[in-house]
Amino acid sequence: MAPDIARIVPSPRRWCAVAAAVLLASGCALATNSQSPGRQQITSAAPAGLGRVLVDDHGRTLYLFAADPPNLSTCFGACASLWPPVTTQGRPTAAGGARPGMMITIGRSDGPPQIVYAGHPLYYYQGDTGPGDAKGQGITQFGAPWFAITTQGQIQATGSAHGGF
Numbered sequence: 001m002a003p004d005i006a007r008i009v010p011s012p013r014r015w016c017a018v019a020a021a022v023l024l025a026s027g028c029a030l031a032t033n034s035q036s037p038g039r040q041q042i043t044s045a046a047p048a049g050l051g052r053v054l055v056d057d058h059g060r061t062l063y064l065f066a067a068d069p070p071n072l073s074t075c076f077g078a079c080a081s082l083w084p085p086v087t088t089q090g091r092p093t094a095a096g097g098a099r100p101g102m103m104i105t106i107g108r109s110d111g112p113p114q115i116v117y118a119g120h121p122l123y124y125y126q127g128d129t130g131p132g133d134a135k136g137q138g139i140t141q142f143g144a145p146w147f148a149i150t151t152q153g154q155i156q157a158t159g160s161a162h163g164g165f
Helices: 012-033 078-082
Strands: 043-047 054-056 062-067 103-108 111-117 144-148
Touching: none
Parallel strands: none
Antiparallel strands: 043 054, 062 144, 103 111
8 A cells, every 4th residue: 555645745834834933943043143143352332321331343232240140140041031141152352441351251051151251241131222222221130230341340330221220
């Protein structure tokens, strides 16, 4: 008895569903990887109302999480989805006032090594959509506040996404 061809060859509808799932998964991976494009350069800029703070080489503001102990990230899962870690493939470089001697990397169980500046693991904020955005400044999420970080490795205490502290 010959095998039923409908059981062996998936229907066009099933092929479309599989292709859509693959494209969706690829898009999610690309969106995440676009924030860590290989070897990272840390520099500085002055987003409106903040003064000089650390940014990446695309002008995206970098943040610290006040709950992190020195040289250790506590942001994983849902936290890392909203506050993606600043990661690198290779030793990060410094420019524009960022100090190379203040940078190290730490391992992460969920991806490439994360950049740490003056003991503070660095993060992006998903709400920042372009260079110079600092919408994450002063927000309290996941149990503690988030702040931009100065080139001296300190919390940037001015400015807030909420108009003040």
